[in-house]
Amino acid sequence: MYKRGIFLLLLKCIILAITVSFNFLAAKFLGLEQYGLFAIASSILLFSVTLSKFGLEQVVTRFFAVNNVSSDAYTGNFLFLLLSSSIVAFFIYFCGSGLLLKFNEQHELVGLFSFIAVLNVLQTIQAYNAAVLKGLSEAVLYTLLNGFFSFGVALLITLIVKPSTANELLIILVCSTVISCLLSFLAIKARTKYRLVVFKGTMPHIRTVIGPGFNMLLVSLGAIITQQSSTLLLGAHVSLEQVAVFALALKVSFIMSYPLVVSNTINSASFARLYKEKDILALKLLMNDVRKILSFIAIFGLALAILCGEGILKFLGQEFMPMYELLLILMFGQCINLATGSSVNLLIMAGFERIHRRNVLILTTLNVLTLIIFIPIYGVLAAAIITSTFIAIKNIVSAFYVNKLVLKL
Known part of the structure; x- marks a missing residue:
């Protein structure tokens, strides 16, 4: 398991380097004002894709991990997500710009909505195929499909x-x-031999995942709102250059979460199977190992940012220097995210979506209200502090419920 984890971590580091290079290169070519527009468009896209997926990504992973799944189940979920993403894309294209401009005065955004609509459908389908492969314990293929190909080709172009x-x-x-x-699609075909053919048994499989999926939709929206609502709200109160600096700091801070993503990629199927088998002792041992490793990475990453972050930003260009303070604030929340281990993932894989949904709804509401109150006064500094704080609180609460309900500590 550790060899596999090291390989996936190295692969994630390559993807990380590609993603960070793409964003900084884009900021250099576009300038901070145009990159600020791109950052707002990216936040809108994240919201729309989350809504289109209907919370099925993690539910599908669990479903494919613990069941002997055939082509009709794959097809049913695929058709549902194709329909949901098309509806959301239609809404974005015809209604999104008018609604957004009521809250955000960046009129240049209007010309971007057609691209957001197309990307919404494409990224939803790609995420579904990746989730299927993750449930089938194809961690390498899942990782490659989550950033390596898309950002690798984008960087080259x-x-x-x-x-x-x-x-x-x-x-x-x-x-x-x-x-x-x-x-x-080629990866799915090679690994499973699934066919996109509608069978009579398609609908029951859709109903099997829709119920839990609705719970996860609310959870996923809560997570995206916690991470991205600050960018959209900043667009209404600060310059596009400041939006760009905050968005870059937010993206770089997510570097800290990559080891956790690797851990979840490796362990999601194991979490689901072990809890289904009621092997709580094995779950405790696995979670303890995960928490120790991720806590060490969190401490090392924060120390590295404090010691080297300012020098790296100076090397990239003076226009990026305002990121440093924001980056350190945002990385605090990510450190807590790592230190609590795969708590959110385990809570979901164990089937406690309702409890996690309740927690997320409460915290997300408080998060948005706090942002609305303080961003007009303190701008990007308030956005960074509030975003980091609520990322930390969400993970601490999840760790508490994992210990109480799953691990029985």
Whole structure:
């Protein structure tokens, strides 16, 4: 398991380097103002994809991990997500710009909504295929489909084309996501022999995951709101350059969560199976190992950011220096995220979506209210402090319920 984990961590580090390079290169080519527009568009896309997936991503992983699944189940969920993502895309294209401009005065966003709508469908389908592979314990394929292909191709095209506007950058993302989506179908075909053919048994399988999926939809929306609502609210109160600096700091702070993503990729199927078998002792041992490793990485990562972060930002360019203070604040929340281990993932894999949903709804409501109150006064500093604080609180609460309900501590 550890060899596999090290390999996946190295793969994630490569994806991380590609993703960070893509974003900083995009900011250099576009300038902070246009990159600020791109950051707002990216936040809208994250919201729309989360809504389109209907919370099925983790539910599908658990479903495929503990059941002997056939083509009709794969097809049923695929068709449901294709329909939901198409409806959301239709709404984005025809209604999104008008609604957003009531709260955000960045009129340049209007021209980006067609690209957001297309990316919404593509990323939803890609995420579904990746979740299926994750449930089938194909951690490497899952990891490759979650950033390596899409951002790798996007980085290559960006280096060649040198985009100067947010529109051009989104076109590049559409092209790279199409390629990644096609590769996800090839991976599914090679691994499972599933066929996109509708069988009579399709509908029962859809109903099996829709119920838990609704709980996870609310949970996923809560997580995205905690992470991304600050970017959208900042767009209404500060300059696009400040939005860009905050968005870059937020993206870089998520570097800290990559080891946790690797852990979840490796262990999600094991969490589901062990809890189904009621092997609580094995679950405790697994979680203790995960928490120790991730806590060490959290301490090391924060120390590295404190010692080297300012120098790295100076090397990248003076325009990125305002990120340093925001980055340290945001990394505090990510340190707590790591130190609590795979608590959120285990709570979900064990079937406690309702409890996690309740916690997320309460904390998300408090988070948004706090942002609405303080962002107009303190700007990006308030956004960073509030976002980091609620990421930390969410994970501490999840760890408490894991210990109480799953591990019986």
